[in-house]
Amino acid sequence: xxxxxxxxxxxxxxxxxxxxxxxxxxxxxxxxxxxxxxxxxxxxxxxxxxxxxxxxxxxxxxxxxxxxxxxxxxxxxxxxxxxxxxxxxxxxxxxxxxxxxxxxxxxxxxxxxxxxxxxxxxxxxxxxxxxxxxxxxxxxxxxxxxxxxxxxxxxxxxxxxxxxxxxxxxxxxxxxxxxxxxxxxxxxxxxxxxxxxxxxxxxxxxxxxxxxx
Numbered sequence: 001x002x003x004x005x006x007x008x009x010x011x012x013x014x015x016x017x018x019x020x021x022x023x024x025x026x027x028x029x030x031x032x033x034x035x036x037x038x039x040x041x042x043x044x045x046x047x048x049x050x051x052x053x054x055x056x057x058x059x060x061x062x063x064x065x066x067x068x069x070x071x072x073x074x075x076x077x078x079x080x081x082x083x084x085x086x087x088x089x090x091x092x093x094x095x096x097x098x099x100x101x102x103x104x105x106x107x108x109x110x111x112x113x114x115x116x117x118x119x120x121x122x123x124x125x126x127x128x129x130x131x132x133x134x135x136x137x138x139x140x141x142x143x144x145x146x147x148x149x150x151x152x153x154x155x156x157x158x159x160x161x162x163x164x165x166x167x168x169x170x171x172x173x174x175x176x177x178x179x180x181x182x183x184x185x186x187x188x189x190x191x192x193x194x195x196x197x198x199x200x201x202x203x204x205x206x207x208x209x210x211x212x213x
Contacts, residue, residue, distance in 0.1 A: 009047045011054040015039040019078070021069040032057075032093065034076060036066035042078070044093050057093045062086060065100045070113035075099075077118055079108050105132065159189075 023032045031047040044057040064080035065125035071077075074091035083104030107123040118134040145173040171180050 009052055009054040011045060011056075015036065015041070018081075019030050019066045019069050021071055021076075023071065034069055034071065034077065034090070036062065036087070038065060038070065042066065042088075042096065044090065044096060046093070058096055060096050060098070068111055070110070070111050073115050074114040075113070077111060077113050079111055106130070126135065 013035075017035055017037055018035075019036040021034045030049050033045040033047070034044055035043045037043065039095050040062045041059055042062050043059045046057050048055070061072070062078065062080065063086055064082050064084060066078040066086070067081050068079035069076060071090070076088040076090045076096070077086070078086045083106075085102040085105070086110075087099040087102065089099055095185055097153060105122060108120060109123055110121040112119045116135065119177075120132045120134065122130045122132060124130040168180065175183070188192065
């Protein structure tokens with residue numbers, strides 16, 4: 001007898017496959033595969049160790065065609081063809097649940113998942129690459145806490161305000177107090193509007209509201 005490999009199961013597909021992720025199973029244990037197909041659906045396929053009949057445990061629609069998948073701790077993270085990410089709870093194989101559909105973090109090259117974090121490899125500007133780590137909190141979406149950047153913006157604002165106050169003496173020699181207050185208000189509003197547009201834009205530096213530096 002040859003050393004193998006041997007065909008044990010076979011399943012006919014009604015739509016072309018786009019991404020697949022297999023969970024390890026022993027020689028006699030049931031193996032499981034998550035299969036995303038071109039009809040924008042996800043199938044949970046079971047390969048029983050004691051029989052040769054593969055079976056589909058569940059099939060759910062996706063928000064788009066999945067091109068990459070990662071699995072850990074009964075959670076499945078999918079990268080869709082349009083750049084968005086879909087987050088699923090697959091603890092109950094017969095009843096997967098969609099937890100969230102997340103905006104695109106940028107041009108995604110690869111993603112990996114472990115028990116505590118998701119790792120995204122992104123294409124940045126000028127041909128550079130960016131590796132991001134997203135923490136996973138129980139009962140919450142993958143998120144990052146952007147404390148470092150928030151402190152930087154705060155310090156920049158304080159420095160700008162102090163600089164303007166230091167210039168006030170010189171400015172008040174040319175402008176009246178009312179004109180100075182008006183000018184300072186206009187500059188302040190312009191800065192706040194610019195920051196608001198920056199934080200609300202769906203670019204590849206913004207995924208959720210919280211970040212970790």
